Amino acid sequence: MTTPWPAEARYLQLVDVTVDLRFRRLILADRSLELPQRVFDLMLLFLGEPHKLHTRATLFDRLWAGTVVEDTNLSQNVWLLRKALGEERKAWIRTVAKSGYVFEPPGPIRWFERLPAASPATRATAPPVVERDTAPEAGLAIDTASPVADASGDTLAARAAEADRSGQAALPTSNPEAERPAARPDRRRRYVGLAAVLALIAVATASLMVWRHAQPRNAGSVALVMVEDGSGSSWPAKLLQQWLAWKLDSLPEANVLREGDVASGIGTAPIDVVFLSSVRSSDDPTKWELHARLIHGGKEERISATGNPADMPALVDSLSRRIVARLLPERAAPWPTLEASADAAQRYEGFARALDRRDWMTASRLGAEIVRLAPRFALVRLQLADALSQLSQATAAREQQRVAAQLLQGSPTEAVASLEARQQAMEIGGAGKALVLYQALVDRYPDKTGYRLKLAELLILAGQYERALTHLADAPGRSEALGVRIAKRLLRAQAYGHLGDPARMRAMALQAQQLARSAGDGWASEQASAWILRGKADDFQDPERKSASAFEQAATLYRLAGDTTGELYASYLARTADPPGPATDAELDVLLARANAGGHRRLEVAILLANADQHSIAGDAESYRSRLLQASATATAAGDPVLMGAVNTRLLNIEILTARFDSADEMARRQRRLDLRGTARLFSDQFAAALALIRGDAQRALDIVEASERLLPQAVPGQRESEALAQIACVRTDLLLSLGRMAEARKALERCRQGERWAVQFYAPAVGSYMELAAGDLPRARALLHQAEASMARMTPDRWLNAIEVARIATRLGELERSERIYAEVLPAVSSVGYTLLTALVLTGKAENAAARGDWENSRRFASEARQAIPDNAWGIVSRLDLLAAIDARQRGDAVAASALAGRLHRRARELGDVVAELESHPLFEPDALDGDCGLAERESLVARTGMRGVRLDWLLGTGDAPRAAVVR
Template sequence: MTAPSPVPGDGAILVVGDVRIDLRYRRVMRPEGQAELPQRMFDLLLVFLAEPGVLHTRDTLFERVWPGVVVEDSNLSQSVWMLRKALGEPRKHWIRTVSKRGYVFEPPTPVRAEPIPALQADTDERRREPATAQATDEVANPPISGKADDAPDMPVGDGAVPMPDAPPPARPRRRGDTIPAILPVLALVAMWALLLAAVLPSTPPRQTDAIAPVLPATREVVVLQADTGEADDATRAPVALLDAWLSWKLDLLPEVVRRDALPRSQGPGTRWVVVLSAEPIAGSPDGLLLRARIGQGGSGDRRDPPDLELIERGTHDGLSAAVDALSQRIVARLLPHRADARWPALSLPPDIARRHAAAFEARRERDWARARSEAEAVASAMPTFAPAHLALAELSLRHNRTRDALSHIGMARRGLAPLPADALRILDAQAALVDPRRQPEAARALADLSRTFPARADFALAHARLLLRSGDPRAAQALLQGTAIDWTLEPQERRIRRQLLLTEIVGTLGDLDTARTQAQQTLAQLARLGPGWALERGSVRMQLARVHHGQASQTPSPALFELAAGEFEAAGDTLGARYARYLADEARRGVAPGETPSMRVLREEARSAGNAAIETEMLRREAFKHYNAGSHGEYRRLLRDALEVANASGDTALQDALEFDLLNQDVLVGNHASAKARIARLSRGTHTDERVYWAAEFDAMLHLRGGDVASAQAALARAERRLTAQGRALPRTIAVRLACVRGDIDLVRGDVASARRRIDACRHAEEGYLRQWSQILAAQADLLEGDPAQARVHLAQIERAIDDMPRGTDHWIMVETVAALLARVREYDRAERLYGTALQRCEDAGYELLATGMRIGLAEIAMARGDRARSRAIADEARRQAPSDAWLLQRRLDTLDLIDSLHAGDPAQTRARWSQLHERARRHDDGVLLAELESLAREAGFDEAVGLRRDAASRALPGATLDWLSTDPSR
C-alpha cells in the first residue's frame, strides 16, 4: 500500500456493522463465520475502510493497492468479487460499483476501533471505583443540568470530569493541514507576488491512505483568568504563568479545540471552561493558593457553580512546581485518557517564571516588542526552556526572519522531552513547516493531522497555505470555505488570517475585483483593532497594492506600497518595510531593467534573514524586465541565479516555479535533455495539483516533436487521471487547454473529425492566446479537408492578431506556425514577410529551434518558387541546427530532399527517398505525411513502383498533398 498501516495498535480490531476486522491476523470475522484474506485483498479492504462514502476510481485503486506493479484490469474486479464474498452475502452491497468509474464503500455504520481487552478491563475497573472527594484540595459538585441525559455517569471526585457525548468518528474525507501556534499571521509578504507571477508552483501535499486512529471525541476548552479586580502582581503573575503553561499543553493535544471566550448565548453544556485564579494563603507570607474551577459553559463568574474545583498549594519561591502540578491535574480531568501522559517539567526560578508569564501576557495583548524582550530574557537565562524559544520562533517569522526561527525551533526541539506522542507529532510538523527543506514532510504530516482532527482551524489554515504554495489554490479555497469549522467561534486573529489567505487565493485565481473587495473589508475591520495589528494591516495594504498593479488599466501608484511599508515599519518588520519600498521604487521605474543600490541592499538583507522568497522574486522580476527588453540571454541567466538561491534554500515551491520558467526556455532553444530532466523533477511525488498538467503538456510537446504520438497522448492521459482521481472535476482552464493540445495531436495523426471537436472546446478559452491557437488549428483542419479558401480566412484573422502581439516568444511561435500555413495556401510573399519580421530576433535571442523552423519555411518557399539551389542551401544550414530527434523538423527537411530528387529527374533516388520517408511516417503514426506522400506518388506516377494501388486511394484527407511545394507556382 502507499500509506502506513492504519492500525491504532498491534492488537486492534476494527468494527463496522456486524463485522469485525482483525488487523493483526488480517481476517474478517462475521456472525456466520470468518475468512482470512490475502495481502492485496486485505489492502483493498483497508483503502475502503479508510475512506467510506468516497468514489475510488479503478486507476486510483491500482496505484494504492498495486503500486509500481503491472497487473491485468481483471485483477481488481476479481479482488472486489472475493472481498464481497469474504464480507458475506448480506453485506455484498456495502461495495457499490459505479459503472465505468470505480467503487464506493457504503457500510451501515461508521468504522470504529474495539479497545484492546486489557485496556477495556482497566476502564471498567475505574468506573466501578466509588466517587470520593479530596476534601483538602478538591470540591466536587453535582453535574450541571445541561449535561446530556444519556451521558455516562462518571464520578466527579477521583473519577473523570463529566464530558458531553462523543459523536461518532467522522469519515476521513477532508483534506487538511495546519499552521501551528508558532507560525505568524503571514509567513512571507513576498508570497503574494510569487503566487501571482509563477507559471505554476510545485510540490503539493500528499494525502495518506491510513485510517484515522480512533481517538476520544474533540474537546472544546476555554481557559479564562478569573476577574479579581485590581489584583497585584503577586497573584496576577502566578495566574498568567499557569495560563501559559496549561495553554501550551492543550494546544499540543490535537483533540483539543481551544476557544478564547464563551458567548453567553451558547448556553451550558456546549464546551468546557477552566477558570484560573490565585490568592495568598492567610497567615503564610509566602503561601499561594492556585485554583482551577472546571465547568461546562460557565461564563467565568466566580458565582457560577463549577462541576469541579482543583486547588494546589505552593509558595512564591516554588511557583513553577505548583503550576506544573496543577496543570497536570487539569489535563487529566479534562482528558482522562491523557492522565498518564508525561510532559517536560516546569522548573524556572521565580524571577524567570514571572518574565515568562509577562511574555505570554504581552503576546496576548499583541505588544510584540515587550513579548520579544521578555522571551529573549527567559531564553538567555534558561537556554533549554523550549516554550521561550517557540515564542521567539513565532516572533522571528512575523518579521520574515526564517533563519532565526529555524535556530529557535532547533533549540526548542532539543529541550522538549518527554512529550506525549501526539504532541511530539504536532511539534515535528511545526518544525518541518518552518524549514523550506522539509515542506513535503510538513505537507504529509499536516494533511494527516487536519484530516484526523477536522475541527482544528489552525490545522486547516496551515494546510490551505501549503496547498496554495504548492499550486492548488482551488483546493485551498474549498478547505477554508468548508463546513467542518465554525469560523465565527474562532479567535479573531485566526479569523483575520483566514480572510488574508482567502484574499490571496482569489488573487492567485485571477479574480482581482473580488480580491480588492475582500482586502478592503479586512482593512476596515483591522482599522478598529488598534496598534497591535500593524503587521496584518501592512499585509492587507500590500494585497491592495498588488491587486492595483495587477490590472493593466491602472496607473502605477507607488504610494500604495509606501502605505504598506509604513505599517510594516510600525510592526517592527524592517525587512517587510524595505521590500514594500522596493516595490514602490519598481512602480516608479517602470520596465527599465538594471539593479539599483537599494535592490542590492534588500537582497543582502533577505539573504541574511534566510528569506529566499524575497530574493528569488527580485531576481525573477528583474529577469522578466530583461525579457521584455529583448535581452533573452540575460533573462535566462537571472532565472538560473534565482534557481540557485531556491535550491540552496531547499524550498521546492520556489524551485518548481523557476524550473517551469527554465523548462519553457529549454523547449524553445531545443535543449531536450535538460527539458526532460526538468519534467522528471516536476512530475515527482503523488500530488494532484494543476502543476501535474503543465509538466505533462511539456512532456507531450517533446514526444510530439520527436514523432512519438502515442507517448504524447499517454502523458496527457496520465495527468488527467491524476487530476480527476477520487471524483475530482478537472479545472475548466486545464480542460480547455487539454482540448487544444489534443486537437493538435489529432491533426498530426490526420483525425480531422476528432480535432474539430477539440477545436470547438479550445475556441472558448479565456486566454486570448489559446483562442488564437484554436484558429490556427481550424486553418490546419480546413487545409486537410481541402478547403484552402476557408483556411485563408482564419489565417488573415490570426495575422491581424499577430501584429498586435508584444514581440517575444509567443509572437515568434505564432509567426513560425502561421507563415508555414500561409505557404501551404500559396501565399508565399506574406509567409516570407512574416519570417523576415522574426527570424533574426529569434537567432539573437538564442531560440535556435524556432529559428531553425523558420529557416526550413524559407527553404520550402524557395523550393515552391523553383529556386532549388537556394532551397538546398537554406535547408542544409537548417539541418545542421535541427536536433536529430526533432521529427517534426526532420520530416520537413526530408520532404524537401524528396521534392528536390523529383525535380532533378532521378526516379531511383526519388523512389528510395519516398520509401524511407513513408516507412518513418508509418512508424511515427504521422497520418498527414502518409497521405501527402501517397498523393505525391500518384500525381508523379510512381505509385505502382512503390507498391501503392490506385484503386485504394483514400479521400479521407483530400487536402493532404504536396502540390503547393512540388508544382510550378505559376499554375
Template sequence: MTSSARPHAQPWPEHTTRLIVGDLRIDLPNRRVERPDGVRQELPQRVFDLLLVFLSEPGTVHSRDALFERVWHGVIVEDANLTQGIWMLRKAFGEERRQWFRTVSKTGYVFEPPDAVRVEDSEGESAARTNAPSPVDGATSHTAAPVTGEASNPTSASTIDPRPSTLHRTLAGVMAACVAVVTLALPVLSLPVLSPRDRADASAGIDTAASARKVAPPLRIHLFAEPPVVDARTPDGLWAAMLAEAWLGYKLELLPETLLMPPGSSNGAHLAPDERRITIRASVDPKRPDQILLQARIAGAARPASPALEVRGPAKDAVRLADALSQEVLTRLLPTHAHAPWPALPRDVVAARRYALAMQAARQHDWTRAEREADAAARAAPAFGPVRWLLAQLHWRRGDVPGAIELAAESRRASTPLPDDAERVFDAMTKTLDPGRREDTIAAFAELEKTWPGRIDFAIMRALMLTRVGRPAEALAAATHPPDALRALPVDVRIRQAIASSEATLLKGDPATSRRHAQAALALATAPGLDRERGSARLMLARTHHATPGNAPAPELFELAAESFAAGGEAPSSLYARFLADNIRLDKRPEVSEHLEPLIATARRLHNVGLEIEALRTTAYRFYRAGDHARFREYLRRAQDTANRSDDLNSQRIVDLDLMGEDFFMANISSARARIRRLRSGGLDGTIGYLVPLLDATMTLHEGRYRDALQNLRDGDAAGRQKPPAVVEANYACVRADILLAMMDTVAARPQIDRCRNLGNPSLRAAARMLDVQTDLADGDLESARIKLQGIEKDLASLATGVERWSLVSGIGYAFAAVGDYDRAERLLHSELDATRGAGYLLMVAGIETNLAEIAAARGDWMRSRTLGLSARRRLPGDAWLINQRLDRLDILDALVHDDVASARARMASLRTRAEALDDRLVLRDLRILASISSPGARDAASSEGIAPLDPAQVYIDWLYGRLPSQRATSTATR
C-alpha cells in the same frame, strides 16, 4: 501497520551530546548528522529515532516489524514510512556511505559502519562504544507553544508571474535537546469540597477519556484575568492573576484537546457545549490580610456557575500560587492531564512578572510591548523556555526568521518537561518558523490531524504549507470546512484559512475565487495589531488583480500591502511587496528594480530559498516580455543555481517548469524530457498539472507520435481534476487541433478550433485564426484560406517578441506561401529571422528557415533552398519529426527535379520506414504521390488509382502547399 512495543534504554552516558561513527558526527540534541564536507543534515523526529535504533545495535539485522515497533509504536502508519526513512538516512550520510544501511532481502535492514560507534567527550575526543541509544519514545520528543496571531507569511508568498504558471513556497522549524528544569514546590491548596458529579468527572476512566478526547471537538476556552491589566500600580501579589492566566494559556495552547480563543470572543453568558469560560481573580484574602487569594471559576453551558477553585498564600509566593492554580484548573478541565509534567515558572519574581506582561501584550496584539517585556523576562530568567518560545514567535512575526529559529531551538532545550501531546504540538509549530522545512511541517500536522481530527486548525495550517509547496488540490481539501465550524475558530486561524484558500485557488488558475477568499481575510483582519494579516490579504488581492485577464496594471495595490507590512514591523514582506510594485511599473523597460538585490540579500539572510527564486523569476519574465531573451535566461539561470544549491524540491520544480519550455524551443530536447520526467515524478497538481501535459503533448507532436500526444493531453484532463480555467482549456484545444490536423482529421479538428478561441487572450485569438487557415489548406480549399488570411498580420501587433509571436510568424508565412503569395511570405519571415536567431530559439529558427527553403524551391532557386535547408538541419535534433520530414521531402523534390531518381528513391524509402513506424498517414500519402513521378511505371499506377501525375517543375506548388496541412513550429499554448 500498528505497533506497541517500547524502545530500550540508552546505553551511553545520560548527558552525551555527540556520537562518532566513521567520519561522521551525530549531534543528538539537534538531531543532526554532520559530515566532513561541512554538510549538516537535520533529520525529522521519526527518522532520527530510526537512526538511534541502528546506532544502538550496529551489525544487528532488524526486521521491518521490529523497526515499526521500536520507532512507530502505537501509531498507525504506512509501510512506505520505513522505506522513506531509510532513504533519508542514506541521503543524510552521503552517497559514499549509503552502503552502511544494507537491505536484507525479505527481512529488513542492518547498519554496518566501518568502525564502532563512539561517544565524543567534552574536549572533542571520543571513546569507543559498540552501542548507541535507541529512541526515547515513539511519541515526539519536541515542544510547541502558541503562535499568536499567525497568518500566512508574505515573504513566503508567491510573486506575480505574468504567465498562467505561478507557483509557491515555504515554512518549517528547528529542534534541540531537552534540559531539565527544577520544578518549584507547590503551596498548600485550599479547595472546595467536590460534588458527587464533580468527583465522577474527575475520576472517570483515563483510558476512556483519552480515547474520547481525540475524536471530540476541542474545548474552546475563553480565558480572563482580574484585574484585567497589570502595571506598576497593581498591588503587591495581585499581578499573580495575570501570571496564572498567562501560564494557563501557555499550557492550553499546547494541548490538542483545547483551543484558546482570543480576548473579547466570548458571546456574553451564552456558551456552546464545547465552550468554557475561565475567570481568574486575585484579591487580598479577607480572612488573612497578609495573604492573597487566587480564584478560578470555570463556566460552561451545563454549569454556568461552578464552585471556585482557590489557592492562598503570602504575596511573596505569587509565582507558586499562579503555578498551582493553573495546574488545578487544568486538572479540572482535563483529568487525563492531572499529573502531566510542565516546565517550572522562574523563581525570579521580576522575570515572572515580565513574562505575564509580555503574554498580556501579545494577547492584545501589542507586539512591540510584548517583545520588550519578553526580552526583559528572558534576561532575568535565561533558563525559562516558554518566554523564549514567545520571543521566537514575535521575531518570526516581524520577519526575523533566523532569530526565530535560534530562539525556538533555545526554547526547546529549556522547555522540559512537557506532556507527550504538548511535545507533538510544539514540534509541529516550531517547524512553521523555518522556510526550509515545509515538507516536515506538512508531515507533522498530518500526523496531528490523524490523532486529533477535531482540531481543524491543524488541517488549516497544513493547507497553508501545502500551498507553499505547490500542491493546491491537497491544500483546498485541507482548508475546506463547514462555515459553522470555521466561525467557531479564533480569528487568526480564520484569516489563515482564507489566505490558504486564496493562494490555493490562485494556483489552480481561478483568480475570481481567490479574490473572494482574500477579501474575506481582509474583512477579518480589522482589529488593531493585525497589520501583518492585513498585508497578507492585500498582497493576495493585488496578485489576483494582476492574474485576471483584462485588468489594468495597478502597482498601488502592492504599495498598500507594503504599507500594512511596514506598519506591523514586517520589513522583509514590505520590501517584497514594493519589489512587486516596482516590476509592474517598470513593465518592459530594461531597468532592474532597485529592490531586487536587497530582496535577494534579505531572502538569503532569512534562509528563504523560495523568496529568492521568485524575485529572480519575476525579473526574468519581465525581461522576457520586453524581448530581452539573454537577460531572461540570465535570471532564470540564477534562479536555477539557487534552487540546485538547496534541498528545496518545490523550488527546483518551479524552475524546471520554466526551463523545460526553454530547453524545447532551444532544441535541447533530451534536457526538456528529463525535466518533464522529474516534474511528473513529483505529482501533477495545480499549474504543473496543466502545463506539463501541455508541453509534453507539444513535444510529442513534434516527434510525430500523434496518438501519444493526444494521450498526454488526456493526462491533463484526467478525471477527478478540478475544471481548469478557461484560458487553460483554450490552450489544450489549440494543441489538440494541431495534433488532429497532423493526423489529417479536419472534421475532429474544427470543434477544437472553436474551443481554442479565447477573445481575452491575443495569442490564443491569433492561434485559432491560424488553425482555421490551416484546416482550409488541409482540405485543399485555397480560396477560403486566402480570404481568412486577409488582415491576419494585424494579430501580430499585440504580441511581445517571443515564441508566441514567432510561432505565428512561421505559420502565417507558411500559409501565405501555400496560397501562392511568396513575396508577402518572404517579407514576413525575413522580418523576424534575425530576432529569432538572436534569441537563440533554434526550433523557431529552423521552422522559419524551412519555410524560406520551401519558398526558394518553389521559385526554382534550389541553391538557396539547399543552403537554408542545411542551416535548418544543423539546428535540429534527430527526433524533431515535423520539421525534419519537411526537409526530407524537400530533398526528395530537389533530387527529382534534377533527375537524380536513385537518390530520390533511397530517401523516399528511408522516409517511408520512419513514417510507417510513426503511422504518419499524411507523409505516407505524400510519398505515394512522390512515387507517381519517380518512374513512368509508378506514374501509370498512380493514374489508375485516380492520382493525377504531376509535372516535376510544378510538383512543389501543387503538392507541398496545396495538400499538406500547415506546420506550426511550436504551440502558442506553452506560454
C-alpha cells in the same frame, strides 16, 4: 457623581455614538450594545470629565469605592470599553504610561430627553435601534435584529430620521411615545438574530450564563486576551499567553481564538475566556505580578503569582499548568517544563509580537538570538521553525523543528502526534507521512479547527488541491470563528490559483477581504493577503496587463500592521508589475538585497526569477540565464523542492529554446522526481510534452498532457472550466491534429476557446486556423489567422514563438509576403540571444518560402543552416526539411532520390503516427510505389477518416487553391 447634564437627560450624543442613560447602552451606526455596570460607569465618568488625566488610583477610588479589587480589573474594563466603541473610536481613550487615561472626544457632548436623530454622517446607513425587553445579568451585547416596530407601528429609525428632518434642537421637548420601548418581538426569531454575537456577550461580560446548560462538546473555544496598561510590563503575560496557546492548540479539545474573533463574534458556540496581565508589584517594584482571570463554565476564577524577573519563567510554567487544569481537568498532565532564562524570557515578547504581525524576517532574527541564549527554550524553537519555513529556509527550519520536538516529548499523546506530523511536513520526502498523520487527527477529532486547517495547508503544499478544497468547505449549519472563515477563504484562493482558476481565486480572495474589512482593525494582514491573491489572479489571467495597484494596497496594509516581511514581498510584486527597464531592475536589486539580508529565501528566489524574466523580456538571454542559475543555487541551498521546481521549469525552457534536448530530458526527469502539482506541474508537463513533440512522438506528448489534466479538478455541469483546463485543451487540440484525430480536436478546440487567459487568446485562433487549413476551409483559416496575429503576446520569447507559428500557417495559406515580413523581424532577435530552436524554425520557414517562390538556391542554403543548428532527432523541423529535400530532388529531375526521400519520410511519419507529415508526403510518389504500401484506396480512407482534405502541397507545388507567392494586401 456630579454630571454636566441635567437629571432629565435620557440620551447623550457624541458624534455618531448615542449613550442611552436609562438602558445603559451605546447606540452606534451599525449596532446597539448593552454595557456591564463598571464599563458603563467608566464611560459616564469619561464623558462627564473629558480632556482630563484620570489616574489609575483615582479611577479605582471612584469606580470601586471601599472595595478591594485587583489592579487588572481597571485595565480589563478599559479594554472592554474600547472594544465596545469600536476600532475607529478606541483612540478616544488615550493611555498615559504609568499614570492613567485621558478621554479625548472629537466633538461636543449633547444631551436629549428623547432618542436623537442619527448624525448626518451615519443617517443613510445607520440601522434602527432595537430596544431590548430585558438586559442580561451583566452584559455587553450586540443587537443585530431586523427593524422592530413599536406599538404604533413605526420604527425607531423612522422616528429618528423624522426628528432629524424636522431640525430638532439639542434640548427637544419630552416625547413619551419616543421613549416607550419597542414592542417585544417573537423570542425565537429574535434569538436566531442574536446567534452570531452571543460569543462576544460571553467574553465581554465574563458571565456565560446564557450557556450554563450547554451540551458537552468535542472541541470548545478558548480566547486568551492580553490586557495591557501601556506601562511596558507585559512580557511575562505575553510569555504566558504563548506558552498556554501552544498547549491548548496542541490538544483536540480546544480551539484557540484571536482577540479579533472575540470582538467580531463567533456564532452560538460557547467559549472560555482567559484575561492575562502582568504589572510591577506596588509593594516591591523589583518584583512582578502575573494575573490570570478565567471565565469558564459560567464561573469566574482568578490565579496570580508574584516573583522576581528570574522567577517569571517558572511562574509562567506553573500558571499555565493550573489554567489548563481548570479548563481541561483531564489534561492537567503530562506537560514538559518551560526552560528559559530570565533574559530570554524578556526578549521573547518582541519575538512573539513579530509572530503576531507575521513579520517572519524579524521573528527569525530575534528567535535565533533567543535560541542562542536559551538552547532548551522549546517554544521559541518551535515557532522559529515556522518563521524559517515561511522564509523557505527549509534546512534550518527542519533542524529547529527536530530539536523542539525532542524537547517537547513530555507532552500529551495528541500533542506529540501533532509535533511528529509537523516535523514530517518539513522533511524532504516526508509530506506523505505528514498528511497521513494529520488526516488521522482530523478523522478522530473533526471539531478541531487547527488540525483541519493545517491539513488543508499541507495538502496545498503537496499539490493535492482538490482534497484541500474538500477540507476547506463550510459545514452547513456550523458556526465558525471569523479568523477561521477568513483563513479558509485565503487557503481556497491559493488552491484555486494553483489549479489555474483565477476567477475562483479572485472570488475567494474578495470574500476574505470583505470579512476582514468588516471586522475592523486587527485584520490588516488578512486584507493584505487578499489583495496579494487578487493581484496574482489578475496577473495569471493576463500578465501583459498586470497592475501594481493591488500589490501597492497590500504593501500599505502590511506596513500599517508592522509586517516588514509582507511589505517587502508586496513591494516586490508591485515592482514586477511595472514595465521592464533600468529603474525597475535597480529597484528589484534593492529588494533582493533586503530579502537576502533578512534570510527570506522564498522571496530571494522570487525576486531573482522576476529579475530574470525582466531580462528575458528585454532580450538579454545571458543575464536571464545568469539570474536563473543564482536562483537555482539559492533554492537548492534552502532545500525547498517547490522553489527548485519553479526555477528548474524556466531552466528547462532555456534548454529547449537553445536546442540542448538531451540536457532538457535530464532536467525533465529531475522535475518529475520533485513530484510537482497544480500549475507548477502543468507548466513542467507542457515543456516535457514539447520535448516529445519535437522528437515527433505526438502520442507520448498527448499522454503527458492528459496525465497532467487528470490532476486538475473537472468542471461540474453548467460551470465553466478553469483557465488551466482551457490551456491544456489548446495543447491537446494541436497534438490531436498531428495524430489525425480531427473530430476530437474540434471538441478540444471548443474547450480551448472558453479560456480568457492571454495565452489562450492567441492559441485558440491560431490552432483553429491550422485546423481549418487541414480541413480545406481556406477563407475560414485566413480569418482566424488574422485574429491570432492580432492577439500575439507582447513579451518575449512568447511573441517570437507566436510570430513563428503565424508565419508557418501563412506560408501554407500562400501568404508569403506576410510570412517573410514576420521572419525578417524575428530572425535577428532570436539569433542574437542564442535561441537555436527558434533560429532553426525561422530558417526552415524561410527555406519553405524560398521553395514556394521557386528560389531553390536560397531554399537549400536556409535548409542547410537549419540542419546544422539542431540535432537529427528534432522531427518537428527535420521532417519539414526532408520534405523540401524530396521536392528539390524531384524538381531537379532526380526521381529516384525524390522517391527514396519521400518513402523514408512516409515510413517514419507512420511509425510516429504523424498523420500530417504522412499526408504531405503522398504527392511525392505514386500509390503502391512503396512495395504495395499506401495504395490509392488506403490514401482515400485516411483522408475520409481524418477529414484532412486540406493537407496538400498546393502552397509549395503551385497547384490548387493556394497559388505560389500569393501576395497579402
